Amino acid sequence: MLRSLSGPLLSLRGRPSSSLLLRPLSTAFAPPRRHPTANDAYFAVVHHIAGIVRRDFYLERTLNRLRLPPPTPDLVLRVIRAAAPAAPLPALRFFSWARSRPSYRPSAAEFDALLLPLARARLWPHLWSLAADMRSLSLPLSPDSFAAVIDAYGRAALPDLAVEVFNRLPRFSCPQTTLVYNALLSALCHAGNFHGAYALLRRMARKNVPPDRQTFAVLVDAWCAAGKLREAQDMLEEMSQRGFKPPVRGRDLLIDGLVRAGYLESAKGMVRRMTKEGILPDVSTFNSLLEALCKSGEVDFCVGLLQDANDLGLCPDVSTYKILIPAVSKMGKIEEAFRLFYNAVDDGHKPFPSLYAAIIKAMCKAGRFADAFCFFSDMKVKGHPPNRPVYTMLVKMCVRGGRYVEAANYLVEMTEMGLVPRPQSFDMVVDGLKHCGKHDLAKRMEHLEVSLRGD
Incomplete structure (x- = not known):
């Protein structure tokens, strides 16, 4: 088939150069286009065979009818890699068909390309049959492939089978490398077998198998997921002592776990260490810590922490400002709230009504009603229409500050925008207007409330 494809392609080279006259002037003197080569034809054959493997029910019969040249290890490997992820069993059938050809001698690469797809599809008997074939052919088993198989058992919640694979490897002359140990650690931790994970760590020490960064990262993630925060902290400390850079994800999980458990001081200390080392936590983790600290009243620390994180390149999201701006405003730090607000705008975030509110x-509480009314008008001008809660809050604050006329005006403005004020808002405003002698305006507000109710 390769010859039949390459023959016509080679004959194209014999065409007369007068075909240049048919080209546009702009391309007539350009370098001639490269004609398809035997390489292109080869990959076309690979693609065609892989398609047959994935889709043809009568696979072997179709392959025999194609009259293919004798399969080579490279061709078989490429077809398996293209077909096995989506169709592991048909790929295995193709491999068996290739092995039935007298001239084909398989290599370890073809076996390795099949092991992981079979493991992911949980086709365990076929997997072990392949491994036995490799041993009978004296082909070396790759630790990387069996680490992936062990990991597949772990993800399938089959830790006992993962241990069995691990224990079988010496029989197949496959070394138990750090990667294999890490895969089994992950499988044990995924199943919650932490006693077994500790025993495996001790075995690594006895066998002189050096742990790597991934070994500790697996354990830190597992301890955090199980709520074993003290163990996770100890593991991170051991990582640092061994000269490994602690994983950011593991630290993020630990910080989040400490926050959820209420260990805010420990979480603060970890974030401080991360920022000193120039490491940034994930934004969502950072936000959860900010929220917990703000609830506990440590707003100033949060503002400073955000500044340090910004200096390191952290990009806060809208949720960051949604947490900090109300907390800072509640403490009466209006200038700081404005600074954060305009930082959010500069970062490209569209401020929503609750940030304005x-x-x-805060300005109304401080008696700065003129500034509050001006900022409220700026909100509407900038294209952020206030919603009902914002109007309700503003009416309430005006009533508390004795600004009854302004409160009445905002109630009328609400109705003009199609927002229905709460009955309590009308009651507060009407009572305040009557108290200060504005009886005519109070009556108008009562009529407005009656018209809205439809009585």
Whole structure:
């Protein structure tokens, strides 16, 4: 088939150069296009055979009818890699068909390309049959492939089978490398067998198999997921002592776990160490810590922490500002709230009404009603229409500050925007207007409330 494809392609080279006259002037003197080569034809054959393997029910019969040249290890390997991830059993059938050809001698690479797809599809008997074939052919088994198989057992919640694979490897003359140990550690931790994970660590020490960064990362993730925060902290410390850079994801999980468990001081200390080392936590982890610290009243620490993180290149999201701006405003730090607000705008975030509301409320509490009304107008001008909660808050703050006329105006403005005020808002405003002698305006507000109710 390769000859039939390459023959016509080679004959194209014999065409007369007068074909240049048919080209546009801009391309007439350009370098001639490269004609398809035997390489292109080879990969076309690989693609065609892989398609047959994936889709043809009568696979062997179709392959025999194609009259293919004797298969080579390279051709078989490429077809398996193309077909096995989606169709491991048909790929195995193709491999068996290739092995039935007298001239084909398989290599370890073809076996390795099949082992992981079979493991992911949980076709365990076929997998072990392949491994036995490799041993009978005296082909070396790759630790990488069996590490992936062990990991597949772990993800399938079959830790006993993962241990069995691990224990079988010496019989197949396959070394138990650090990668294989890490895969089994992951499988044991995934099943919650931490006693077995500790025993495996001790075995690594006895067998002089050096742990690597991934070994500790697996354990830190597992301890955090199980809520074993003290063990996770100890593991991170041991990583640092051994000269490994602790994984950011593991630290993020630990910080999140400490926050959820209420160990805020430990979480703060870990974030401080990370920023000193120039390491940034994940934004969502950072936000969860900020939220917990703000609830505990450590707003100033959060503002400083955000500044340090910004200096290291952290890009805060809208949730970061949604946590900090209300917290800072509640403490009466209006200038700081404005700084954070405009930082959010500069970062490209569209401020939503609740961010405006927090600052407006803080200014009203401080008696800065003129500034609050101006900021509220700026909110509408900038294309952020206030919603019902913002209007309700502003009316309430005006009533508390004795600004009854302004409160009445905001109630009317609400109705003009199609927002229905709460009955309590009308009651507060009407009572306040009557108290300060504005009886005509109070009656108008009562009529407005009646018209809205439809009585």
